[in-house]
Amino acid sequence: MVNLPLPKLEDYSISTKTGFLPDAPPLAALQDLYYAPWETTVSNLQPLLLSKKIRQVVEGLPVLSTDQLRTEAEWRRAYLILSFLSHSYIWGGDFASEVLPATISIPYLAVSKKLDVPPVATYAALCLWNYRPIFPDDSTDCLDNLATLHTFTGALDESWFYLVSVAIESRGATILPIMLDAIQGAREDDLDLVVSCLQFFAERLGELTHLLGRMYENCDPHIFYSRIRPYLAGSKNMAEAGLPRGVRYLDGSGDEPFRQYSGGSNAQSSLIQAFDILLGVEHRPTGDKKPDTPRPEGPQNSHKVHNFILEMRDYMPGPHRRFLEHLERVSNIQNYVKEHSSYGALTVAYDACLHMLRGFRDKHIQIVSRYIILPAKEQRGVATERLATARSKSGVAPVGINLHLGYRSQPKGLARTPNDRSDLRGTGGTALIPFLKQARDETGEPSIGIWARRLLTDSRISLPGREAESVKIQGLAGQWLDSEDVGGICHW
């Protein structure tokens, strides 16, 4: 059988240096004065939001044509501006707006079509195309050399929130060419090459987890939850936040149905999805258990089912989404490791990658607890207390109580007081913790099939820094292997 050629990064708008980030830093402004009304509005976003004039100003914009946009960088810049303006319009009033005026909708639909991304503030708009290096000659893989072009709030916390992702994309970019080499190496049965590529991959993943943990340095969880996050929401699963039907994009055609889009989410990062594909990690719809039956023969990841992570590919720029599809068709590392499972260095290196990726997801769950679950819980506590006080004073439950929480009014949109924990949703619309925990657990699954079974049966395997004997005893004692027990190599 002839092998499908491997994807060439440059064919998919991917840089060998910066990965899914553009090769050169994004345009900071459209030079053509024709677009000055957009540039002026986006550069005045904070005062317009604070003064609640944003809707009036957006409604008064001229309907600009996209004909003057020339380069890819200009189209991306237009997409970024229109994404910031549209979310400011929808979420920047006392109530969410169910319509987007034609001044935004018409160019936004055209730009989205051209770039093959949905007309909503995606991860590409807010992160991939929204940064600049502070010192242009220095690398962007270091958080200390990054600044954002735009934020909704003007808060440092918001800049930092996006920049952590930019730094991760930048630092993770080197993994792509190396792992394409690994795929080629597996085709040519070059064991040593595959091992060294996997080792490189595992080390980089450790660095990315470290970068993720730096979120705490400059992004305060309460500011994130109450001030920033409301602007990130989309129009899908947002009934409680004030958009039961979604949003109508007015374009004067008379055919302007309600549309529903997920909000920005890092699940839209092609880099992280590429990691899963490279390692053969598969994600099921939330709640679906691992099937007991063996998987059907055929290429890895071939049975596509409808689930959130796959759905998020529709929110990636078209070329990046197509790259992932190509990568799926050539991904061979997991099968190669399975076929060479007697080669210890290979299984250890593969398993180390899974372990590191699982560790990344573990840290992410901690972050989500601190940035969403805890602030929401605190807010519920305050709300309940205020309700009780109001009740004890008047003897009855107040009707239509306005629960002041230090704001002028009850927080709105995604920062509203949730009724209970199950009411909490990600900006992508998932039920947060069950979804994220399942994604984490699925990351460890391939290693259970290959590595752990060998640990249980093969006393000759020695783990770095551990006596094989003790690992074997753990297995024979009946409990399934546990991270602490195997010196942190296996973690599930």
Ligand code: HEM
């Ligand atoms: C304060 C920071 C963050 C919060 C509160 C947060 C929250 C969430 C939530 C709620 C989801 C579930 C999907 C949804 O419904 O939106 C999610 C998904 C995801 N997030 Fe984050 N996130 C944060 C930062 C990051 C960063 C910096 C990265 C890495 C670059 C990241 C990577 C992911 C990935 C890959 C997913 C998809 C699920 C998976 O593959 O495990 N997140 N995030």
Ligand SMILES: N[C@@H](CC(=O)c1ccccc1NC=O)C(=O)O
């Ligand atoms: N899903 C997250 C939001 C999120 O992760 C995100 C949204 C827009 C742009 C980037 C994002 N992620 C990380 O930096 C949330 O529910 O708050």
